[in-house]
Amino acid sequence: MYIVWSYFAYLAISLGVTIWVARTLHKNGRIFLVDAFHGNTDLADSVNHLLVVGFYLINVGYVTLALRTTATLANLRESIELLSDKVGLVLLILGLMHFFNLFLFSRMRKRGQAAFEPPPFPPDAVLNMPGTK
Amino acid sequence: MKRLYVLYDPNCGLCTRIRFWLVRQPAFIAIHPIPLGSPQAARLFPALPQSGKSGELVVIGDNGGVYFGDHAWIMCLYALREYRATAKRLSSPKLQPLAREAFTFISRYRHSISRWLGMMPESEMLILLKGVITPWCVS
Numbered sequence: 536m537y538i539v540w541s542y543f544a545y546l547a548i549s550l551g552v553t554i555w556v557a558r559t560l561h562k563n564g565r566i567f568l569v570d571a572f573h574g575n576t577d578l579a580d581s582v583n584h585l586l587v588v589g590f591y592l593i594n595v596g597y598v599t600l601a602l603r604t605t606a607t608l609a610n611l612r613e614s615i616e617l618l619s620d621k622v623g624l625v626l627l628i629l630g631l632m633h634f635f636n637l638f639l640f641s642r643m644r645k646r647g648q649a650a651f652e653p654p655p656f657p658p659d660a661v662l663n664m665p666g667t668k
Numbered sequence: 669m670k671r672l673y674v675l676y677d678p679n680c681g682l683c684t685r686i687r688f689w690l691v692r693q694p695a696f697i698a699i700h701p702i703p704l705g706s707p708q709a710a711r712l713f714p715a716l717p718q719s720g721k722s723g724e725l726v727v728i729g730d731n732g733g734v735y736f737g738d739h740a741w742i743m744c745l746y747a748l749r750e751y752r753a754t755a756k757r758l759s760s761p762k763l764q765p766l767a768r769e770a771f772t773f774i775s776r777y778r779h780s781i782s783r784w785l786g787m788m789p790e791s792e793m794l795i796l797l798k799g800v801i802t803p804w805c806v807s
Contacts (some may be wrong), residue, residue, distance in 0.1 A: 649752045650696055654669070655742060655759030658733030662715060 537608035539619050548618075549598040553591065556629050560636055561587045567640040571647035584638070589598055590632060617630045669733075671698050672747045673712065673801040674740075680778045681787025683725075690744060697729075697747035703790060707799035724775060738764075738771035 561583060568579035601621060608614045674690065681782040684750070687701045702709045709716075713728060725742035734742045745755035758767040774781065782789065788796075 588712070612680060635708060638726070645753075649749075654729075654733075654746055655756055656739060659736050659739055660734040662713065662732040662734055 536616040537611065538604075539602075541608060541614045542602060543568060543620050544618055546598070547649065548622050550595070552626065552629060553594045553598065556633055557587050557590050557594075558588065564636065564640050567644050571640075571644040573647060573650075582643075586620055586636060590636060593632060594625075594629060601625065669729045669731050671700055671730040672727040672743065673730075674699055674701045674757050675713075675716075675728070676701060677707055677725075677778070678706070678790040681789045681792075682774075682778050682785070682791070683782075683784030685787050686788040687790075690748075693751070694749040695747050696749055697751065699744070699747055738768040738773065741771050746758065747769060760805045 562585070565579060568583050571583075571598050572578045601624060602618060604621075606613070606617055608617060637644055674687065677682065690699050690706065693699075695713050702712065714735070716726070716728075716745075724737055725740040725745060727735045729735075729743075742755050745751040748755075752790045759765060773797050
């Protein structure tokens with residue numbers, strides 16, 4: 536019976552943490568994206584939502600794939616060890632995904648800011664420009 | 669700055685190739701290539717200050733800022749959407765001397781490089797195209 540309870544505990548913990556991280560990303564990543572898209576909140580919300588959907592798919596996919604075990608659990612100790620093993624891996628992957636998302640957010644923001652960046656150096660000479668439109 | 673006038677050497681195949689590449693790129697600042705020494709260049713910039721080297725790349729912003737040589741090349745990258753970050757990197761104190769060396773080298777040997785790579789300069793293209801007999805349109 537240990538194995539079934541371990542599975543349930545694993546699913547509950549993994550999915551719970553996934554949902555928590557996804558919500559955190561969704562809530563706090565929005566402001567980054569709004570800035571990256573120059574205040575275009577519709578576009579920012581859309582990209583934010585799409586990112587979170589991708590995040591859920593990858594993580595829930597991994598959690599369900601990693602559920603299976605061949606270990607035979609004879610006592611509570613073994614089942615806790617297995618659970619910690621599995622949950623530990625899920626947390627590491629979630630952490631990596633989280634940092635990857637942060638990297639994406641910051642890259643988008645940087646790209647957005649490039650439009651307002653001043654020239655890298657002052658001109659070598661200055662011309663009076665009456666002839667050009 | 670909304671426009672960047674790029675005065676390039678029309679007698680150099682490499683420059684002609686780069687000129688066509690530049691205008692195809694998505695840009696923050698619109699690029700207007702003008703052949704050096706052309707009537708258009710003389711009309712737009714009658715008082716263009718000389719940098720000393722003939723045929724050297726010159727870039728002029730619509731705000732009147734003039735850039736020569738390696739600065740001009742980095743300003744072209746700065747105008748492009750995909751290469752602004754590269755322009756920033758190349759203009760950092762560590763990389764700028766290297767970028768200058770590279771640009772000076774390519775600029776000095778641009779005619780030889782064009783010949784080796786078989787790139788036809790714009791001036792030759794124009795002569796070639798003038799020789800083509802265009803058929804009359806039959807209405």
